[in-house]
Amino acid sequence: MKRFDVIKKIVETLDDESFIVSNIGFPSRELFGIKDRKTTFYMSGSMGMATPIGLGLSLALEENDDDRKVVVIDGDGSLLMNFGELVTVYAQNPRNLIIALIDNEAYGSTGSQETYSSKINLSDIANSIGFKEVFFVDARKSVEDIDMSNYVDRNGPIFVHIKVNPGNSDAPIIDLSPSKIKNRFMKQI
Amino acid sequence: MVLDSTDVIYEGIKDAGINFIVSVPCANLKKLLNLIDEDDEIKHVPVTREEEGFGICAGAYMGGMKPAILMQNSGLGNSVNVLASLMKLYKFPIIMIISHRGTFGEGVYGQIPMSKATTKVLDSLDISYYKVENPDESREIVKKAWDLSFISEEPIALLFDIMYWKRGVCCEEI
Numbered sequence: 165m166k167r168f169d170v171i172k173k174i175v176e177t178l179d180d181e182s183f184i185v186s187n188i189g190f191p192s193r194e195l196f197g198i199k200d201r202k203t204t205f206y207m208s209g210s211m212g213m214a215t216p217i218g219l220g221l222s223l224a225l226e227e228n229d230d231d232r233k234v235v236v237i238d239g240d241g242s243l244l245m246n247f248g249e250l251v252t253v254y255a256q257n258p259r260n261l262i263i264a265l266i267d268n269e270a271y272g273s274t275g276s277q278e279t280y281s282s283k284i285n286l287s288d289i290a291n292s293i294g295f296k297e298v299f300f301v302d303a304r305k306s307v308e309d310i311d312m313s314n315y316v317d318r319n320g321p322i323f324v325h326i327k328v329n330p331g332n333s334d335a336p337i338i339d340l341s342p343s344k345i346k347n348r349f350m351k352q353i
Numbered sequence: 354m355v356l357d358s359t360d361v362i363y364e365g366i367k368d369a370g371i372n373f374i375v376s377v378p379c380a381n382l383k384k385l386l387n388l389i390d391e392d393d394e395i396k397h398v399p400v401t402r403e404e405e406g407f408g409i410c411a412g413a414y415m416g417g418m419k420p421a422i423l424m425q426n427s428g429l430g431n432s433v434n435v436l437a438s439l440m441k442l443y444k445f446p447i448i449m450i451i452s453h454r455g456t457f458g459e460g461v462y463g464q465i466p467m468s469k470a471t472t473k474v475l476d477s478l479d480i481s482y483y484k485v486e487n488p489d490e491s492r493e494i495v496k497k498a499w500d501l502s503f504i505s506e507e508p509i510a511l512l513f514d515i516m517y518w519k520r521g522v523c524c525e526e527i
Binding site: 185205207208209210212213214215216217218219220221222223224225227228230246248249251252255256342343345346349350353 | 372373396398399400401402404405406407408409410411412413414415416417418420434435437438439442443444445
């Protein structure tokens with residue numbers, strides 16, 4: 165199974181109320197092709213910023229007593245680029261944040277060059293930082309074990325480490341302007 | 354009590370309704386960070402790197418908050434791409450309250466190169482900035498910077514050089 169299969173399963177098992185922040189490149193494009201939602205923020209241009217954006221949104225929702233969840237669909241290359249963000253998430257401890265880390269050990273959008281996640285275990289790192297809710301799903305053969313409803317009722321922050329094989333689908337280019345993505349997202353808040 | 358050069362920035366933050374602040378510390382921002390920590394109306398998020406802070410502020414803005422970032426000008430160098438490809442591309446407002454190190458009075462040589470690059474980097478990014486020199490104008494400028502950032506949907510930088518922090522406030526009392 166590849167990233168596309170996991171994203172499809174995430175969207176199928178996630179309620180429409182929850183917000184999604186998706187990572188640069190193919191993850192956002194695949195998500196857009198599978199199901200465009202007004203509650204999705206397609207992040208483009210800033211590698212490593214999906215999780216920080218998700219964290220900021222989570223904290224804002226908490227400040228405003230909004231119980232909806234935030235799901236970040238991040239990647240291994242992206243997380244490695246700004247590793248400090250994981251520490252900030254842990255320290256800020258947002259109850260409503262779920263990081264779905266799709267780990268294909270590759271920079272998928274640039275030609276599947278290998279990342280260092282083939283040499284280290286990203287869930288071990290989340291555990292060692294102190295995350296209490298860390299889940300590992302090996303989805304290389306099947307996506308059966310991926311069910312977002314298992315996570316949305318738990319208190320976060322939740323780190324779901326999903327291992328897949330590298331490879332991209334024939335995903336479309338997102339034909340929404342950045343302002344449109346932002347403005348329609350904000351109307352759902 | 355007579356306000357000092359930090360108090361007037363804080364008052365401007367309050368006037369602007371800023372309620373979400375991310376920070377990477379600077380000795381010059383020390384007192385301001387303490388004031389923010391003690392303020393229950395402001396959510397303060399220390400970050401590991403300024404770039405990450407901009408992402409967090411973008412998310413917080415979409416969630417209904419009014420964001421600012423406190424940092425040194427070195428942090429501007431760490432954040433060039435996120436400013437261009439996230440904050441400007443998606444039109445996010447934010448005010449950057451920047452301790453401009455490497456200016457007259459600097460004692461650390463490592464601060465000099467980024468000091469000289471600071472306004473050029475901002476110009477390259479086409480980001481508006483204002484050098485606040487007189488603490489008497491800080492309160493008003495911070496408020497106006499947020500208002501302009503909000504209606505223009507663009508980040509705006511306020512630069513406070515080393516001598517700024519040593520200047521007094523002549524008129525304002527609370």
